[in-house]
Amino acid sequence: MKRVIIHHDAELELWQAVEYYETKCAGLGLDLEQEMSRILADIREAPERWPVKRNGARCCLLHRFPYAVHYVELEDTLWVVAVAHTSRKPYYWRNRLNK
Numbered sequence: 001m002k003r004v005i006i007h008h009d010a011e012l013e014l015w016q017a018v019e020y021y022e023t024k025c026a027g028l029g030l031d032l033e034q035e036m037s038r039i040l041a042d043i044r045e046a047p048e049r050w051p052v053k054r055n056g057a058r059c060c061l062l063h064r065f066p067y068a069v070h071y072v073e074l075e076d077t078l079w080v081v082a083v084a085h086t087s088r089k090p091y092y093w094r095n096r097l098n099k
Helices: 008-024 026-044 095-099
Strands: 004-005 059-060 067-073 077-085
Touching: 004 026, 004 059, 004 067, 008 026, 026 059, 026 067, 026 077, 077 095
Parallel strands: 004 077
Antiparallel strands: 059 067, 067 077
16 A cells, blocks of 8 residues: 655645634544544545546545545655645645646
């Protein structure tokens, strides 16, 4: 299995979302964190399960929360480029693909 590397900004997005949900209801942020762990495990197990978009990244939607994990499959790693809210600024993260 390939290892997963998370872009610094994607990690910040995740922890900001966890913090936000935790302020709304105790334990909800933890639920998001656990769902994200499951999604990353799914991606790691079968990265080709989700289609490649025009920008070269794949997109996996979380089930319970309105977030999408955008990642790129490289030769020996899976690079998570964004943990993006599905209703905010689509494709704001595309410039990360060039880094």
